[in-house]
Amino acid sequence: MRKIEALFAVAAGLATVSAVDGANAQQPGADPALLEHGKEIYRRECVACHGVEGDGAGPGAYILSQRPRNLQLGVFKLRSTPSGENPTDQDLFEAITRGVEGAAGAMMPSFASLPERDRWALVAVVKDFAFIEDPGKPISVPPRPAHADLALGAQVYDRLQCASCHGADGMGDGPSSLTLKDDQKRRIWATDFTDGRYKGGAAPDEVYTRIFTGLDGSPMPAYGSKATPDELWALTEYVLSFGATSTDKISGDTE
Amino acid sequence: MTINRYLSRRTMLSTGAAALGVAALPRLAVADYTEQPDIAGGVLKGKVMLSGAPPKPEEILISKDHGHCGEGAIVPDPVRVTADGYLADAVVALKDISQGKPWSDPGTVPKIVQARCKFEPYVQVARKGAELTILNEDPLLHNIHAYELIGRARRTMFNIAQPQAGQVDKHVLKMRRGDVIEIDCDAHNWMSAWIYTADHPYVGVADSKGEVSIDRIPPGSYELTAWHPVFGETAGDVAVKAGETSEFSVQFKV
Numbered sequence: 001m002r003k004i005e006a007l008f009a010v011a012a013g014l015a016t017v018s019a020v021d022g023a024n025a026q027q028p029g030a031d032p033a034l035l036e037h038g039k040e041i042y043r044r045e046c047v048a049c050h051g052v053e054g055d056g057a058g059p060g061a062y063i064l065s066q067r068p069r070n071l072q073l074g075v076f077k078l079r080s081t082p083s084g085e086n087p088t089d090q091d092l093f094e095a096i097t098r099g100v101e102g103a104a105g106a107m108m109p110s111f112a113s114l115p116e117r118d119r120w121a122l123v124a125v126v127k128d129f130a131f132i133e134d135p136g137k138p139i140s141v142p143p144r145p146a147h148a149d150l151a152l153g154a155q156v157y158d159r160l161q162c163a164s165c166h167g168a169d170g171m172g173d174g175p176s177s178l179t180l181k182d183d184q185k186r187r188i189w190a191t192d193f194t195d196g197r198y199k200g201g202a203a204p205d206e207v208y209t210r211i212f213t214g215l216d217g218s219p220m221p222a223y224g225s226k227a228t229p230d231e232l233w234a235l236t237e238y239v240l241s242f243g244a245t246s247t248d249k250i251s252g253d254t255e
Numbered sequence: 256m257t258i259n260r261y262l263s264r265r266t267m268l269s270t271g272a273a274a275l276g277v278a279a280l281p282r283l284a285v286a287d288y289t290e291q292p293d294i295a296g297g298v299l300k301g302k303v304m305l306s307g308a309p310p311k312p313e314e315i316l317i318s319k320d321h322g323h324c325g326e327g328a329i330v331p332d333p334v335r336v337t338a339d340g341y342l343a344d345a346v347v348a349l350k351d352i353s354q355g356k357p358w359s360d361p362g363t364v365p366k367i368v369q370a371r372c373k374f375e376p377y378v379q380v381a382r383k384g385a386e387l388t389i390l391n392e393d394p395l396l397h398n399i400h401a402y403e404l405i406g407r408a409r410r411t412m413f414n415i416a417q418p419q420a421g422q423v424d425k426h427v428l429k430m431r432r433g434d435v436i437e438i439d440c441d442a443h444n445w446m447s448a449w450i451y452t453a454d455h456p457y458v459g460v461a462d463s464k465g466e467v468s469i470d471r472i473p474p475g476s477y478e479l480t481a482w483h484p485v486f487g488e489t490a491g492d493v494a495v496k497a498g499e500t501s502e503f504s505v506q507f508k509v
Binding site for chain 1: 399400
């Protein structure tokens with residue numbers, strides 16, 4: 001680790017030099033002190049997986065069932081923004097806070113135990129690595145209907161051919177699940193809904209958002225323009241129903 | 256004179272990042288291009304060739320949707336080469352050209368169609384920042400998954416589901432640093448297409464005889480690059496004279 005920290009110090013030092021000559025002056029509103037603070041937190045908490053350069057190739061990356069994000073690419077699965085758009089600051093903050101879990105195992109741990117200011121400082125670091133100067137505009141998620149229309153949800157699941165990857169029973173074993181690759185051409189699995197675990201969390205609003213925007217960097221595409229909000233809500237309820245072991249889970253009181 | 260640009264860019268990316276931190280990585284410089292509607296200029300006419308035996312093509316088994324996609328195996332990225340070595344599907348482009356004929360010439364509005372579980376066309380060119388029209392003609396789920404190639408990394412540009420026939424999406428081809436867009440369908444892993452993006456319209460795709468022609472070029476000396484989905488990029492120099500047709504040839508070596 002000593003070597004890594006030394007490298008990071010060199011990188012940070014020279015980055016400061018280039019900031020002086022204006023190369024880093026493109027982030028209006030960015031708080032340099034917050035970014036510098038974030039780099040300290042990043043060095044302590046994040047380099048093991050995301051690497052000194054933020055390229056997702058830290059020394060611990062190889063043990064993970066899905067590789068850490070290459071932050072330099074600026075592509076994020078958990079967004080409230082359309083496919084291809086940058087995430088919002090809030091999206092990044094929530095992902096850092098919540099971590100990323102999924103049917104393929106826990107991937108990124110929750111950093112909820114860090115002080116809020118530290119987590120916002122990490123958001124600044126991620127945006128710096130990813131060159132995010134123009135956060136995307138979030139989609140609007142209409143209020144969750146009081147009644148879950150599971151029959152309609154099943155129809156939409158069929159029409160949008162979710163079973164192609166996620167399987168007719170939601171177990172992640174559809175015919176295309178065998179050939180899925182992530183953006184770095186590594187094997188990736190379709191989420192098994194019966195576990196009730198989702199990369200962006202099991203809150204209904206989150207599941208709705210994942211279906212709408214897709215998970216960039218994974219094979220999951222955006223379906224937002226292919227169904228009405230009512231249909232997307234019915235589909236969300238249907239997806240959640242695969243993982244429900246109690247009425248609490250169906251009503252979304254799992255958080 | 257083969258230049259593996261991907262390798263050199265990767266080297267730049269990794270050493271640059273290690274030495275300078277992320278602040279030093281260059282952002283996309285938006286190249287200005289000035290259109291000159293009246294330009295006559297000269298013509299470049301070229302042949303793209305492959306020397307050496309083409310590599311054994313990678314085949315992928317058609318594993319689903321046989322009714323629409325067919326049976327057997329498919330080569331996602333075919334090397335289409337004639338018996339006498341002329342290579343199709345290579346993109347030839349002039350480098351560093353900031354003014355000339357208008358982009359409005361035909362053939363520069365990008366469109367991609369998914370039909371019988373194949374993308375059509377396989378290789379095309381587009382202006383950086385142009386709007387791509389995406390059409391699904393198959394009555395089954397395709398997802399158009401576009402990546403910008405940056406060094407050896409693939410950067411997702413967008414990933415949109417089209418579960419029904421007749422669905423149309425549009426997406427602006429906003430590039431960060433790369434020129435090449437790779438297009439996949441995760442639902443049918445043998446589907447493959449490529450879009451080469453440029454700042455200027457002096458770019459063309461070699462036809463089935465390996466022939467490519469670029470017209471209305473301002474006279475001068477240029478570096479010319481040729482890129483192919485399987486063989487990467489090579490480069491050379493060409494000279495263009497007003498009112499004349501100059502010939503060139505490009506060779507990819509296996």
